[in-house]
């Protein structure tokens with residue numbers, strides 16, 4: 483959200499310009515300097531004669547077009563200005579896939595024999611006197 487020519491003319495002391503750079507929100511306060519000239523003061527207290535030099539300072543010295551870099555902070559709550567983000571995708575699917583449920587085979591506690599299906603273990607237990615032979 484750049485500052486257009488009309489907004490640019492209307493900028494006056496007391497306004498705040500904001501910008502988001504590399505994930506961080508920056509703001510610069512427009513203040514009245516000597517001789518009625520405007521100064522642009524960053525949050526860290528540094529003052530610049532133009533939005534471009536203030537923006538350049540934020541960007542670590544890179545050339546900056548301040549009118550494109552900054553936006554006018556109209557005081558509207560940020561949450562209302564932004565469209566609602568879609569809810570984050572639940573991570574449930576991933577964690578469920580990691581569970582090794584399928585690799586767990588039914589196992590007879592008595593003899594340690596494993597079975598492909600639970601029914602086979604049931605059969606094994608039902609006929610334990612014949613099938614189950616625990617190691618002595």
Ligand SMILES: [Zn+2]
Pocket residue numbers: 590591592593594595606613614615616
């Ligand atoms: Zn058994």
